[in-house]
Amino acid sequence: MRSERDGKKGTLEGLAPGERGVILRVGNERGPVKRRLVDMGLTPGTEVMVRKIAPFGDPIEVNIRGYELSLRREDARQIVIATGEEAEAASLIRRKRSGMVQHIPDEETLRRMDADHAHEAAEHGGEPDYASHDSREMKLALVGNPNCGKTTLFNALTGSNQYVGNWPGVTVEKKEGRAQVDGKPVTVVDLPGIYSLSPYSMEEIVARDFIVGEHPDAIINIIDATNIERNLYLTAQLLELERPMVIALNFMDEVEKHGDRIEVAALSRGLGVPVIPITARTGKNIQTLLEVAHRQMHVGVTVEPDDLYDGFTHQIHHKMGEIIHDKAYAANIPAHWASIKLLEGDNLVEEGLGLDGGEKRRVEAVCSEYEGAYVLGDRETLIADSRYRFIQSVVSQSVKKGPKADGLTLSDKIDAVVTHKILAVPVFLLMMLAMFAITFGPGQALSDLVDAGISGGVSEWVRGLLAAAGTAPWVESLLVDGIIAGVGGVLVFLPQIAILFFFLSFLEDSGYMSRAAFIMDRLLRRFGLSGKAFIPMLMGFGCTVPAVMGARTMEHEKDRRMTIMLVPFMSCSARLPVYGLMTAAFFARWSGLVVFSLYLLGLICAILSGILLKKLVFKGEPAAFVLELPPYRMPTLKNMALHVWEKVRGFLVKAGTLILAMSVLLWFLKTFGWNGGLTMVTDAEHSFLGGIGGAIAPLLIPLGFGTWQAAVALLTGLIAKEMVVSSMSLFYGFSMSASGATVAAALSGTFADPVAAYAFLVFVLLYVPCVAAVSTIYREMNSLKWTLASIAWQLGAAYLVSFLVYQIGSLLF
Ligand SMILES: Nc1nc2c(ncn2[C@@H]2O[C@H](COP(=O)(O)OP(=O)(O)OP(=O)(O)O)[C@@H](O)[C@H]2O)c(=O)[nH]1
Numbered sequence: 001m002r003s004e005r006d007g008k009k010g011t012l013e014g015l016a017p018g019e020r021g022v023i024l025r026v027g028n029e030r031g032p033v034k035r036r037l038v039d040m041g042l043t044p045g046t047e048v049m050v051r052k053i054a055p056f057g058d059p060i061e062v063n064i065r066g067y068e069l070s071l072r073r074e075d076a077r078q079i080v081i082a083t084g085e086e087a088e089a090a091s092l093i094r095r096k097r098s099g100m101v102q103h104i105p106d107e108e109t110l111r112r113m114d115a116d117h118a119h120e121a122a123e124h125g126g127e128p129d130y131a132s133h134d135s136r137e138m139k140l141a142l143v144g145n146p147n148c149g150k151t152t153l154f155n156a157l158t159g160s161n162q163y164v165g166n167w168p169g170v171t172v173e174k175k176e177g178r179a180q181v182d183g184k185p186v187t188v189v190d191l192p193g194i195y196s197l198s199p200y201s202m203e204e205i206v207a208r209d210f211i212v213g214e215h216p217d218a219i220i221n222i223i224d225a226t227n228i229e230r231n232l233y234l235t236a237q238l239l240e241l242e243r244p245m246v247i248a249l250n251f252m253d254e255v256e257k258h259g260d261r262i263e264v265a266a267l268s269r270g271l272g273v274p275v276i277p278i279t280a281r282t283g284k285n286i287q288t289l290l291e292v293a294h295r296q297m298h299v300g301v302t303v304e305p306d307d308l309y310d311g312f313t314h315q316i317h318h319k320m321g322e323i324i325h326d327k328a329y330a331a332n333i334p335a336h337w338a339s340i341k342l343l344e345g346d347n348l349v350e351e352g353l354g355l356d357g358g359e360k361r362r363v364e365a366v367c368s369e370y371e372g373a374y375v376l377g378d379r380e381t382l383i384a385d386s387r388y389r390f391i392q393s394v395v396s397q398s399v400k401k402g403p404k405a406d407g408l409t410l411s412d413k414i415d416a417v418v419t420h421k422i423l424a425v426p427v428f429l430l431m432m433l434a435m436f437a438i439t440f441g442p443g444q445a446l447s448d449l450v451d452a453g454i455s456g457g458v459s460e461w462v463r464g465l466l467a468a469a470g471t472a473p474w475v476e477s478l479l480v481d482g483i484i485a486g487v488g489g490v491l492v493f494l495p496q497i498a499i500l501f502f503f504l505s506f507l508e509d510s511g512y513m514s515r516a517a518f519i520m521d522r523l524l525r526r527f528g529l530s531g532k533a534f535i536p537m538l539m540g541f542g543c544t545v546p547a548v549m550g551a552r553t554m555e556h557e558k559d560r561r562m563t564i565m566l567v568p569f570m571s572c573s574a575r576l577p578v579y580g581l582m583t584a585a586f587f588a589r590w591s592g593l594v595v596f597s598l599y600l601l602g603l604i605c606a607i608l609s610g611i612l613l614k615k616l617v618f619k620g621e622p623a624a625f626v627l628e629l630p631p632y633r634m635p636t637l638k639n640m641a642l643h644v645w646e647k648v649r650g651f652l653v654k655a656g657t658l659i660l661a662m663s664v665l666l667w668f669l670k671t672f673g674w675n676g677g678l679t680m681v682t683d684a685e686h687s688f689l690g691g692i693g694g695a696i697a698p699l700l701i702p703l704g705f706g707t708w709q710a711a712v713a714l715l716t717g718l719i720a721k722e723m724v725v726s727s728m729s730l731f732y733g734f735s736m737s738a739s740g741a742t743v744a745a746a747l748s749g750t751f752a753d754p755v756a757a758y759a760f761l762v763f764v765l766l767y768v769p770c771v772a773a774v775s776t777i778y779r780e781m782n783s784l785k786w787t788l789a790s791i792a793w794q795l796g797a798a799y800l801v802s803f804l805v806y807q808i809g810s811l812l813f
């Protein structure tokens with residue numbers, strides 16, 4: 001019998017935490033999962049180590065090429081590995097074999113290639129077009145892997161405040177901004193992150209279409225210097241585009257902290273493009289970067305990407321070029337790149353070129369020749385391998401890893417708890433509980449202070465002023481009962497909203513989001529979603545609009561639609577004022593717990609909907625789950641303050657515009673009615689609102705709050721959820737500094753008991769989010785049918801669940 005040390009062959013799935021192996025083969029069939037694995041560095045010959053196994057035994061987290069990646073067991077099963085001596089033997093054989101089959105082009109071929117290149121350059125105008133460059137504003141594209149700091153750099157260059165977070169997939173659409181270089185303005189374009197130029201998900205397609213289709217004048221390729229090998233894989237593909245390019249070596253602060261050394265000059269020599277070390281977070285060296293990028297735009301193409309491949313790949317690539325070269329120029333697709341993409345089997349490029357039958361057959365023949373010559377794998381892996389070997393040769397000459405920090409890194413220590421196989425889920429729930437307890441505990445006290453200020457101070461002051469001026473009673477009513485009650489009623493919740501966003505932004509900036517996806521994958525997969533869906537769901541605690549857009553990172557269209565259907569159930573911050581008002585009135589001592597139960601209920605409804613939708617509509621296999629887990633980073637105060645401020649500002653603007661206007665409108669509709677003509681009514685029940693609300697109210701009786709006030713409040717909530725609070729304070733005219741008991745007494749007309757109040761909260765939690773969210777859903781779904789379906793689903797869920805809550809609750813309490 002052989003001992004463990006002798007090594008064994010098996011799949012990655014079989015490794016225990018801490019075990020290492022060398023990849024022999026990745027998958028049998030070509031497909032998106034396999035391509036993604038290969039793009040992310042899982043190529044034959046690479047060492048992998050299993051780091052962790054998620055709660056419930058799936059997915060697993062591996063370390064590959066110096067970074068952490070999570071993948072499912074079923075995908076890990078496709079990866080054949082060897083361990084111990086077996087691994088050494090395997091890599092020896094591999095080296096020999098690949099040496100054996102390497103064809104070095106002979107002198108004659110090389111000469112012919114050179115001549116071709118010269119010919120090509122002359123024919124298609126290799127000279128840069130200075131005149132046209134000077135007459136229009138030039139465009140610089142920021143391109144790089146997800147989470148490598150593109151947006152941070154974008155913000156530093158353009159002075160913008162675009163969203164930055166420590167997880168892959170923050171940016172999902174392209175954004176333009178302006179920067180100055182040599183006194184001239186240039187346009188800088190921030191793009192979603194990509195791992196390769198073979199896109200999978202919607203936001204990645206945006207990036208590739210821009211880079212390849214819209215011809216930016218130069219590319220700034222940002223590289224995470226702490227993870228250079230994997231990042232350079234995209235660089236290799238960008239070099240294939242033969243565009244003016246400069247490399248921004250980001251995260252230099254972390255490199256220095258780790259004690260690594262990067263020979264920038266050697267790296268630049270190896271890659272054939274300028275490399276500028278920067279720290280995007282502090283803005284260090286970014287002006288130099290901009291100047292070099294600008295120079296590159298004028299210099300034009302500076303690289304000869306043929307060096308990227310081994311001799312045989314080079315030769316095959318050349319053959320491919322001969323077949324498609326004219327078509328590529330006609331289709332305005334870079335020929336060198338198109339040839340290599342065809343060899344990799346990229347369908348999008350194949351369609352774009354519009355090859356005829358004969359050409360397709362010749363392309364196939366070349367591909368077969370390529371695959372046939374190697375014993376090691378299919379063309380996709382072969383090309384990736386070729387690129388990675390080039391990268392390794394460059395990296396080995398330019399990067400010196402510092403003395404490895406012995407023992408566990410900080411990230412490991414945090415992960416030991418946060419992704420622990422038993423503790424992970426309780427830790428998540430505890431974190432949420434703490435977040436809501438603080439928001440609704442001490443946060444509530446802060447709100448009360450503001451509250452006292454507004455109602456005690458402002459209202460009384462305005463009342464006094466108006467009385468002194470002797471204005472008509474309706475003016476006082478409009479100002480005090482309409483505007484101050486409506487807008488002020490919402491404004492008092494500002495501190496709580498700020499606190500909630502402070503916590504959310506801490507989670508987003510720290511690196512927890514990817515871990516949450518890692519922990520939840522197994523659970524979410526039950527209803528056919530990947531753990532990635534959990535990221536948009538968590539974002540939904542902030543605001544539904546960006547969360548719905550965040551679903552773009554889902555690889556399958558089905559998954560994306562389903563995620564969009566679920567996200568509105570997550571309780572957004574606009575619902576917070578409603579919780580604040582009602583819990584203070586009806587659940588004084590238990591308000592934190594009651595609110596937590598609502599957040600949890602939203603989550604549960606999302607998951608239950610997922611299970612149902614999966615059974616009914618979105619049948620099929622869940623998409624792959626391959627997700628990078630970035631190291632934890634201490635969130636910067638500046639970034640968090642910025643997030644909070646953006647939200648607070650948005651909230652203030654909303655209060656000053658939408659909510660103000662709506663409050664005036666509501667006041668009007670509540671104060672006047674139609675009685676043969678426009679008349680001021682004494683009893684609001686006879687007002688316009690009373691009429692509208694009264695028509696809907698009977699529907700709400702089974703839910704416990706069948707009054708016109710509740711009906712109207714819910715209607716106005718469609719405009720913005722905060723309006724529910726404005727409406728209530730408008731209708732019941734309770735003073736805002738009133739104690740919970742007084743408010744409860746005022747509201748007792750609608751809510752006979754806490755059960756009815758809770759049912760109302762449940763309805764507010766689950767029913768259709770605001771118009772802004774619905775219009776985002778419409779845009780992202782790009783279908784009226786789906787938008788209506790989503791509205792109907794949410795209304796149905798809200799009605800059903802609050803019905804159950806009220807009916808069952810009334811029996812129990
Ligand atoms: N220490 C350090 N952190 C940085 C630096 N640049 C960016 N970060 C952090 O890295 C994380 C990712 O930054 P982003 O700018 O959102 O990255 P991105 O490339 O736009 O990511 P996606 O939009 O997801 O593709 C954030 O937590 C940043 O604060 C840097 O130079 N040093």
Ligand SMILES: [Mg+2]
Nearest residue numbers: 150151170171
């Ligand atoms: Mg970004």
